[in-house]
Amino acid sequence: MGNTRFIPILMVAVLLSSFMISFSTKAATNINTDQLALLALKARVNSDPQNLLATNWSTVTSVCNWIGVACGSRHKRVTALNLVGMNLTGTIPPHLGNLSFLARLHIGNNSFHGSLPIEMANLRRLKFLSLKNNNFNGEIPSWFGSFIELQNLSLSGNNYMGVIPSSLCSLLKLELLSLYENNLYGQIPVAIGNLSSLRWLYLQKNQFSGFIPSSVFNISSLVNIDLSDNQLIGSIPSVQLNISSLEGIDLTFNNLTGHIPPNMFDYLPKLKGLYLSGNQLSGRIPIGLFKCQKLELLSLSVNYLEGIIPGEIGNLTMLKELYLGINNLKGKIPPQIGNLLSLEILSLPKCQLIGAIPSVIGNLTSLKVLHFSFNILTGNIPLQFGNLPKLEELYLAFNSISGIIPPRIFNSSNVRFIVLTVNQLSGYLPSNTGLWLPKLEILELAANELSGLIPVSISNASRLTILNIDGNSFSGYIPIDLGNLRDLQILGGRSE
Ligand SMILES: *[C@@H]1O[C@H](CO)[C@@H](O)[C@H](O)[C@H]1NC(C)=O
Ligand SMILES: *[C@@H]1O[C@H](CO)[C@@H](O)[C@H](O)[C@H]1NC(C)=O
Ligand SMILES: *[C@@H]1O[C@H](CO)[C@@H](O)[C@H](O)[C@H]1NC(C)=O
Ligand SMILES: *[C@@H]1O[C@H](CO)[C@@H](O)[C@H](O)[C@H]1NC(C)=O
Ligand SMILES: *[C@@H]1O[C@H](CO)[C@@H](O)[C@H](O)[C@H]1NC(C)=O
Ligand SMILES: *[C@@H]1O[C@H](CO)[C@@H](O)[C@H](O)[C@H]1NC(C)=O
Ligand SMILES: *[C@@H]1O[C@H](CO)[C@@H](O)[C@H](O)[C@H]1NC(C)=O
Numbered sequence: 001m002g003n004t005r006f007i008p009i010l011m012v013a014v015l016l017s018s019f020m021i022s023f024s025t026k027a028a029t030n031i032n033t034d035q036l037a038l039l040a041l042k043a044r045v046n047s048d049p050q051n052l053l054a055t056n057w058s059t060v061t062s063v064c065n066w067i068g069v070a071c072g073s074r075h076k077r078v079t080a081l082n083l084v085g086m087n088l089t090g091t092i093p094p095h096l097g098n099l100s101f102l103a104r105l106h107i108g109n110n111s112f113h114g115s116l117p118i119e120m121a122n123l124r125r126l127k128f129l130s131l132k133n134n135n136f137n138g139e140i141p142s143w144f145g146s147f148i149e150l151q152n153l154s155l156s157g158n159n160y161m162g163v164i165p166s167s168l169c170s171l172l173k174l175e176l177l178s179l180y181e182n183n184l185y186g187q188i189p190v191a192i193g194n195l196s197s198l199r200w201l202y203l204q205k206n207q208f209s210g211f212i213p214s215s216v217f218n219i220s221s222l223v224n225i226d227l228s229d230n231q232l233i234g235s236i237p238s239v240q241l242n243i244s245s246l247e248g249i250d251l252t253f254n255n256l257t258g259h260i261p262p263n264m265f266d267y268l269p270k271l272k273g274l275y276l277s278g279n280q281l282s283g284r285i286p287i288g289l290f291k292c293q294k295l296e297l298l299s300l301s302v303n304y305l306e307g308i309i310p311g312e313i314g315n316l317t318m319l320k321e322l323y324l325g326i327n328n329l330k331g332k333i334p335p336q337i338g339n340l341l342s343l344e345i346l347s348l349p350k351c352q353l354i355g356a357i358p359s360v361i362g363n364l365t366s367l368k369v370l371h372f373s374f375n376i377l378t379g380n381i382p383l384q385f386g387n388l389p390k391l392e393e394l395y396l397a398f399n400s401i402s403g404i405i406p407p408r409i410f411n412s413s414n415v416r417f418i419v420l421t422v423n424q425l426s427g428y429l430p431s432n433t434g435l436w437l438p439k440l441e442i443l444e445l446a447a448n449e450l451s452g453l454i455p456v457s458i459s460n461a462s463r464l465t466i467l468n469i470d471g472n473s474f475s476g477y478i479p480i481d482l483g484n485l486r487d488l489q490i491l492g493g494r495s496e
């Protein structure tokens with residue numbers, strides 16, 4: 001019976017040693033664990049065209065010297081893995097979950113595929129995770145919710161499908177949430193408003209549906225939000241909070257309806273870009289919008305907006321690009337547009353604008369693109385249009401514009417497209433047309449009242465591909481020299 005005393009002691013010893021073993025596997029990981037994890041990753045890479053891992057990830061040197069690997073200075077454990085743009089193909093092994101000090105994982109711009117192993121949920125120190133531009137598929141794992149330190153999450157450009165897991169909405173340190181260009185669907189969760197550190201929200205180019213939750217405009221740290229190219233419906237939620245950091249809102253190409261909320265702009269002092277094109281928005285352009293004096297880009301085109309273009313538009317003196325076309329806007333082009341000295345693109349096609357083009361637009365010397373086609377404009381083309389040094393594209397087709405074409409337009413060395421089809425323009429083309437148009441590609445003058453000879457000098461416009469003079473009263477023949485222009489299609493006129 002004396003031996004029985006030893007049994008409990010033996011049991012204690014066994015328990016103790018198994019405790020030690022479990023303790024050691026759990027906590028006593030070291031740089032060798034990291035090496036094993038990275039070698040497991042290397043083994044899963046089945047295409048490495050530049051032989052980066054094949055030659056560099058060698059056990060002869062410490063993992064801390066391997067390409068794309070960084071270690072902490074104190075504890076000498078792997079803290080960052082950056083394999084961005086190495087053209088690697090492969091899958092992610094569960095061993096990666098053993099890199100317990102990993103704070104940054106960037107494997108964007110490769111061809112990794114499959115899904116991430118759940119063991120990665122152990123990476124509690126992760127601050128930065130980018131898988132962008134790979135071929136990962138399946139659903140976004142709900143265990144991403146365990147990355148409580150995460151600041152940047154980028155899964156854009158993969159094949160993720162399904163909904164946004166609600167667990168993502170508990171990552172209170174998240175600053176960047178980038179899920180664009182996937183196949184995600186369902187509603188944008190209301191709980192996204194919980195992300196009180198969020199600065200950049202990129203959900204564009206998916207199939208999200210339903211309403212835009214008003215909670216997204218309740219995140220006071222937002223800098224940029226892009227929900228374009230989805231199937232969102234309903235109206236734009238009004239902004240109730242001073243989001244003094246918000247610089248960009250892009251809701252292009254959804255199915256949004258209703259009015260643009262009139263008081264939305266009371267709270268957006270830094271807004272630089274507002275893109276609402278390609279929806280079904282109605283009502284007038286709200287006057288409040290013109291408080292956003294930092295706006296550089298305003299795009300409201302392709303909607304059902306009505307009423308006039310308010311003269312207050314002249315307040316937006318930082319504007320570089322203004323798109324209001326394909327709406328039901330009426331009235332005249334406000335001359336206050338002449339205040340917008342930084343304007344490069346002015347695009348107002350296919351509305352019901354009347355009256356003459358204000359000549360002050362000819363003072364906007366930064367203009368590159370002017371698009372007023374398909375309106376009911378009358379009067380002349382302002383002579384100053386010939387003085388726009390950067391002008392590249394001029395579209396005035398399908399209006400009732402009369403008078404001459406300002407001769408100096410044919411001297412604008414940056415001009416590529418001149419489209420004046422269907423108007424009542426008259427007069428001659430200058431005899432040296434083409435001599436100073438090295439970039440001209442398209443000259444559309446059809447259905448006007450132009451007359452005179454077709455200048456031989458046009459053959460100097462060596463990039464010209466379309467010359468349409470049909471439906472005018474030109475006399476004589478098409479000069480034979482035009483045959484020197486390769487690829488030229490001539491529409492209208494008789495050949496010599
Ligand atoms: C691996 O790449 C790193 C970084 O480019 C370099 O410093 C190191 O010498 C390379 N090691 C080997 C064995 O090629
Ligand atoms: C990743 O690819 C994108 C698109 O091809 C490119 O714009 C970006 O610069 C690349 N980023 C890196 C870090 O290689
Ligand atoms: C990646 O592959 C593409 C096409 O296979 C090639 O054009 C590109 O230069 C490669 N990039 C690198 C960094 O090797
Ligand atoms: C690391 O992870 C793998 C797979 O998840 C596991 O088999 C292995 O035992 C882990 N531990 C070490 C120390 O490598
Ligand atoms: C997160 O992404 C933003 C925007 O690209 C960048 O400015 C910031 O430095 C990133 N944060 C971290 C922790 O890398
Ligand atoms: C997140 O948001 C939801 C809905 O808005 C709310 O009910 C919940 O309490 C929030 N959770 C946290 C952790 O803040
Ligand atoms: C906005 O946030 C406030 C306070 O954080 C909360 O009381 C309110 O319900 C939120 N509104 C929306 C629409 O989420």
Ligand SMILES: *[C@@H]1O[C@H](CO)[C@@H](O)[C@H](O)[C@H]1NC(C)=O
Binds near residue numbers: 267
């Ligand atoms: C919004 O916040 C900014 C910066 O904090 C401040 O200058 C501005 O007056 C505020 N606007 C409103 C309407 O409260």
Ligand SMILES: *[C@@H]1O[C@H](CO)[C@@H](O)[C@H](O)[C@H]1NC(C)=O
Binds near residue numbers: 209
């Ligand atoms: C969005 O609008 C388009 C065109 O009006 C329509 O065909 C489509 O069914 C709409 N989609 C949704 C989700 O309402």
Ligand SMILES: *[C@@H]1O[C@H](CO)[C@@H](O)[C@H](O)[C@H]1NC(C)=O
Binds near residue numbers: 289291312
């Ligand atoms: C236009 O700008 C002036 C100051 O430059 C400002 O007082 C006025 O309120 C602005 N108008 C609108 C409609 O925002």
Ligand SMILES: *[C@@H]1O[C@H](CO)[C@@H](O)[C@H](O)[C@H]1NC(C)=O
Binds near residue numbers: 360
């Ligand atoms: C436009 O420029 C002309 C000179 O080209 C100048 O006389 C006129 O005052 C300018 N108009 C405006 C509104 O600035």
Ligand SMILES: *[C@@H]1O[C@H](CO)[C@@H](O)[C@H](O)[C@H]1NC(C)=O
Binds near residue numbers: 407408411436
């Ligand atoms: C066009 O430019 C040329 C060369 O700069 C100049 O000789 C000519 O007078 C100009 N023509 C017009 C109409 O401005």
